[in-house]
Amino acid sequence: MPHIGKKYTWWKAAQTDVFTWNPGLSGRHQIWLSWGCGLSGRSNTTKAVHATDAEYHLDLDGDLETQDDRRLIAIVNQQKLADGSDTPTELVGSSGSKNLWSGLYAAGIHELKRTSLIVLRGGSSEAPVTADIMVLQQAADSLNSQEPNPQLRPTVQTRQNSERFKPVESKFVRFTILGTNSGQPCIDELEIYTEGSDSRNVALASAGANATASSTLPGYDIHKLRHINDGLSGNSHSWISNETGRGWVEIELARKSTVSRIIWGRDQKGNFSDRIPTQYKIEVAADAMRHWNLISSAEDRLPFVSATKTNSSSENNGGLFYSLIDLPEDAIIVLKELIDQAKALDEKLDKLARDVPMIYAGQFDQPKELTHWLYRGDPF
Ligand SMILES: [Ca+2]
Ligand SMILES: [Ca+2]
Numbered sequence: 001m002p003h004i005g006k007k008y009t010w011w012k013a014a015q016t017d018v019f020t021w022n023p024g025l026s027g028r029h030q031i032w033l034s035w036g037c038g039l040s041g042r043s044n045t046t047k048a049v050h051a052t053d054a055e056y057h058l059d060l061d062g063d064l065e066t067q068d069d070r071r072l073i074a075i076v077n078q079q080k081l082a083d084g085s086d087t088p089t090e091l092v093g094s095s096g097s098k099n100l101w102s103g104l105y106a107a108g109i110h111e112l113k114r115t116s117l118i119v120l121r122g123g124s125s126e127a128p129v130t131a132d133i134m135v136l137q138q139a140a141d142s143l144n145s146q147e148p149n150p151q152l153r154p155t156v157q158t159r160q161n162s163e164r165f166k167p168v169e170s171k172f173v174r175f176t177i178l179g180t181n182s183g184q185p186c187i188d189e190l191e192i193y194t195e196g197s198d199s200r201n202v203a204l205a206s207a208g209a210n211a212t213a214s215s216t217l218p219g220y221d222i223h224k225l226r227h228i229n230d231g232l233s234g235n236s237h238s239w240i241s242n243e244t245g246r247g248w249v250e251i252e253l254a255r256k257s258t259v260s261r262i263i264w265g266r267d268q269k270g271n272f273s274d275r276i277p278t279q280y281k282i283e284v285a286a287d288a289m290r291h292w293n294l295i296s297s298a299e300d301r302l303p304f305v306s307a308t309k310t311n312s313s314s315e316n317n318g319g320l321f322y323s324l325i326d327l328p329e330d331a332i333i334v335l336k337e338l339i340d341q342a343k344a345l346d347e348k349l350d351k352l353a354r355d356v357p358m359i360y361a362g363q364f365d366q367p368k369e370l371t372h373w374l375y376r377g378d379p380f
């Protein structure tokens with residue numbers, strides 16, 4: 001599961017509504033909840049442990065004044081992970097100072113109206129309740145039992161993303177960008193692979209494929225359209241559209257081919273994390289009339305979250321869920337080294353917090369002004 005709960009919000013309020021979500025959806029949906037899990041962080045030496053009985057209600061009409069349409073959908077122990085297990089000591093530190101993202105908790109399939117609210121309510125005590133992302137998944141009519149996991153793919157990665165789909169005969173493949181994290185979208189290479197054991201990238205210009213696009217950012221030799229399928233990765237061999245948050249690029253294959261996998265990235269060398277297509281769809285057509293068939297999109301991916309800011313002193317930066325999916329091997333090695341370093345520093349920090357002796361400190365100075373020593377009840 002990608003690391004998405006970097007920051008969360010918390011409240012101390014027993015038996016009080018503290019937060020509402022309005023998903024703006026109607027129909028039957030599986031509701032997945034998540035929270036910041038464990039301890040609320042170090043406040044000198046005291047620990048404020050999260051609520052064991054945070055309540056989630058569904059208010060069907062969205063009017064908090066009317067109670068008869070409101071029902072409890074989950075009571076959650078926010079000290080634990082979504083699967084009910086304890087937070088691992090190696091992740092939260094021996095003093096429990098790190099807070100983790102809980103993962104997603106299945107709160108059941110519920111009928112929603114557009115105005116419906118999901119309400120987070122404090123538990124029986126003043127213990128903090130926390131809120132992190134919520135996922136709603138449309139429930140299929142045939143879906144009687146709850147699914148063990150949401151049918152969601154990892155969030156879009158900067159370096160490389162893969163799209164797998166049922167093999168489909170294609171002559172044209174169009175990648176349409178519908179949103180970016182910033183600016184005009186950039187793709188450093190779009191690879192289209194044929195089905196089968198002799199799978200090969202038929203998108204390459206060297207394989208006879210031809211690229212067209214809605215637009216190309218003018219004035220940059222390193223961002224030409226021909227870079228979309230030149231076989232070279234990295235920002236210096238990329239295409240950028242000339243439309244903020246939008247654009248499409250189309251590959252015409254040399255001949256009709258049965259394809260089943262597409263690989264694309266913003267910067268496979270990992271130096272840039274702007275201009276990432278976060279919302280997109282990919283369509284194929286087998287005929288020159290371009291009767292498009294949608295084969296993949298960002299719709300079933302987890303929401304995109306910007307890369308972590310490098311401010312390591314920020315609070316609650318202890319979420320330690322990292323996705324290794326779609327990461328190249330050298331990046332995984334680097335990531336593991338960094339995680340080890342972070343763990344070692346955490347342990348050091350925990351030890352420092354535990355071992356510091358209590359002292360009363362001050363400086364001795366000769367008073368500059370006349371000092372009165374007042375006994376209780378004495379007049380001036
Ligand atoms: Ca209501
Ligand atoms: Ca390229």
